Amino acid sequence: MDAVVLESLRTFFGERLRENVPLAPYTSARIGGPADVLIDIRSSEELAWAAQTLWAAGIPWRVLGGGSNVLVSDRGVRGVVLLNRARRVCFRLEDDPPTVWAESGATLNDLAQRAARQGLSGLEWAASVPGSLGGAVYGNAGAFGGDMAGNLLTVEILHRDSGRQTWPVEKMEYGYRTSVLKRDHPPVVILAATLRLQRGDPQAIRLQMQANHEQRRRTQPPGASMGSMFKNPPGDKAGRLIEAAGLKGTRIGGAEISPMHANFFINTEHTRAADMKALLQLAQRTVFDKFGVWLEPEIEMIGDWDEESAP
Numbered sequence: 001m002d003a004v005v006l007e008s009l010r011t012f013f014g015e016r017l018r019e020n021v022p023l024a025p026y027t028s029a030r031i032g033g034p035a036d037v038l039i040d041i042r043s044s045e046e047l048a049w050a051a052q053t054l055w056a057a058g059i060p061w062r063v064l065g066g067g068s069n070v071l072v073s074d075r076g077v078r079g080v081v082l083l084n085r086a087r088r089v090c091f092r093l094e095d096d097p098p099t100v101w102a103e104s105g106a107t108l109n110d111l112a113q114r115a116a117r118q119g120l121s122g123l124e125w126a127a128s129v130p131g132s133l134g135g136a137v138y139g140n141a142g143a144f145g146g147d148m149a150g151n152l153l154t155v156e157i158l159h160r161d162s163g164r165q166t167w168p169v170e171k172m173e174y175g176y177r178t179s180v181l182k183r184d185h186p187p188v189v190i191l192a193a194t195l196r197l198q199r200g201d202p203q204a205i206r207l208q209m210q211a212n213h214e215q216r217r218r219t220q221p222p223g224a225s226m227g228s229m230f231k232n233p234p235g236d237k238a239g240r241l242i243e244a245a246g247l248k249g250t251r252i253g254g255a256e257i258s259p260m261h262a263n264f265f266i267n268t269e270h271t272r273a274a275d276m277k278a279l280l281q282l283a284q285r286t287v288f289d290k291f292g293v294w295l296e297p298e299i300e301m302i303g304d305w306d307e308e309s310a311p
């Protein structure tokens with residue numbers, strides 16, 4: 001990596017820039033090798049400045065929010081990882097309907113809890129979805145009948161070539177757990193977003209959030225995972241197909257298809273990314289052979305996967 005650029009980043013970020021940092025602790029699956037450089041980002045201005053600097057220098061980089069929808073390779077990530085902790089939040093109660101503006105590193109859970117405390121409805125679905133607003137906007141996160149596409153009004157992005165812009169929700173071209181950013185990977189970073197809310201009854205909001213939590217607790221396994229590994233194919237459930245293929249409880253290394261919910265793959269202990277990937281591929285192949293359905297991953301595999309084997 002260009003030593004001059006690295007030095008200028010170090011001057012700006014000080015001890016918040018670290019080299020050769022294992023990424024496993026920054027992911028919900030607790031899997032993944034080191035980033036060459038990890039920078040702890042504290043504001044959307046810092047995020048924009050770092051992105052511009054790295055683009056200008058031609059250094060590869062990516063943002064990590066909660067790390068709850070990614071499988072990081074055992075070899076880790078070359079270049080720079082921007083760990084997004086830009087978390088300013090501002091409710092605009094005078095708007096009609098009321099809105100919330102937040103930096104992209106705000107957690108969905110925090111946004112939902114704060115909205116609930118003010119009697120603002122609309123984010124009940126999001127209270128139990130791990131990760132950051134940026135990750136949710138990127139992947140159109142959703143649960144319990146709600147999703148980002150239903151809440152998002154505008155998103156503030158920085159584009160490498162055309163600079164800072166405010167996009168209306170339509171420009172995200174949302175589909176089921178996808179967006180133009182997830183599909184096409186344009187050189188864009190999400191800085192902040194504004195979400196639509198509505199006035200509601202605080203008690204009813206809290207009860208709905210509790211019911212959602214309870215349903216998750218009953219149906220989804222605890223333990224280190226990435227949530228749903230695969231998208232549900234049209235008219236069916238990925239978990240049902242994997243279970244019907246007889247794969248519940250199947251293990252490769254420390255990676256296990258949950259005996260409780262077959263679309264959750266658990267890192268039981270010391271799981272290598274390569275094992276998790278092999279289990280994902282085994283499920284894909286087996287379901288295809290038995291039912292003719294090719295499951296599409298919901299998670300993203302990031303980092304250096306060349307000739308993956310234990311480092």
Ligand SMILES: Cc1cc2nc3c(=O)[nH]c(=O)nc-3n(C[C@H](O)[C@H](O)[C@H](O)COP(=O)(O)OP(=O)(O)OC[C@H]3O[C@@H](n4cnc5c(N)ncnc54)[C@H](O)[C@@H]3O)c2cc1C
Pocket residue numbers: 028062063064065066067068069070084104105128129130131132133134135136137138139140141142143177188189190191225226227228300
């Ligand atoms: C137990 C569990 C349950 C889950 N349940 C659900 C669920 O019910 N519904 C659901 O939709 N998902 C669910 N997930 C998956 C995950 O929580 C969501 O996909 C979440 O929105 C990911 O956000 P994140 O911040 O963790 O993203 P990350 O995993 O950090 O990143 C995901 C992708 O988004 C990109 N990205 C993140 N921030 C930005 C940014 N600011 N600008 C540009 N790109 C960015 C990253 O580079 C990466 O490509 C679950 C996960 C777990 C572990």
